[in-house]
Amino acid sequence: MLSVFRRLFSKKKVKETEENPMKKFLVAGLGNIGPKYHNTRHNIxxxxxxxxxxxxxxTFETNKLGDLTTYKHKGRTIILLKPNTYMNxxxxxxxxWLEKEKVPLxxxxxxxxxxxxxxxxxxxxxxGSAGGHNGLKDIETQLQTAKYCRFRFGVGDEFGKGRQVDYVLGNWNNEEEAAMPERLEKGIAVIKSFAAAGTANTMNTFNGK
Structure with a gap:
């Protein structure tokens, strides 16, 4: 009898997950694949x-068009995606993956x-607008909308005229490297809050921090 109850309960949980897409999220981190891009600003x-x-x-597993893994947080299912299509x-x-996993926009x-x-x-x-960012431009083109959430991580603009590409494809300096662990910890908190507390609450808590 107990095993029958467990099977029924398990089926109920699966059904609830399938019927509640609002508890499913896709978080896509943008970057370029390959060792030479690993520690560049563009790969944040x-x-x-x-x-x-x-x-x-x-651990990430390589799948169609990217590396993926699934993270569970406070009853939410968060699919983490690193596209392997290059930034543009x-x-x-x-x-x-938005369509395959039936994740609401x-x-x-x-x-x-x-x-x-x-x-x-x-x-x-x-x-918002892509702001000249080629990765965001392509997402907007593919989704046919600019109404999707984006988490922008500041990398600064310490470059001369005509040196933007070299800058974003350049490595972090020593000062930035030293501050990175704390900033990454904050970034992780943003993702968790987005899924658990919603966009508005997350903006109020973390924007400008």
Missing amino acids: GFKVLDALVKEAGL LSGKAVRY ENLLVVTDDINLPFGTIRLKSK
Whole structure:
């Protein structure tokens, strides 16, 4: 009798998950694949997700269009995605996994670098322009909307005229490296809060911090 009850309870839990897509999230960290890009400013999206995966004791697995793993937090299922399409084609992977996992658009969070914010500054927005960021441009094109949440991580703008590409594809300096662990910890907290507390609460708690 007990085993029958367990089977019924298990089926009920599966059914509840299937019927409640609002508890399912997709968090896409943007970056470029390959060792030469690993520690660059443009790859902060990958870096934040890597830090969360390490903290949770998880591992990424290579799948279609990206590396993925699933993280559980306070009754939420959070699919973590690092597209392997290179930055400029990030939207293809985001759209594919959004549709495959049947994640509502409002439960999508894209983690990316932002040269318009000082290093380490956090800004969460529920919509907005791509701001010249090619990864965000492609996501907007693929999704046919700019109304998706993005978590912008400031990388600063300490570059001369015509040196933007070299800057974002350059490595962190010693000062930034020293501050990175605390900033990554804050970034992990943003992702958890987005899933558990919602966009508005997360913006109020973390924006500008």
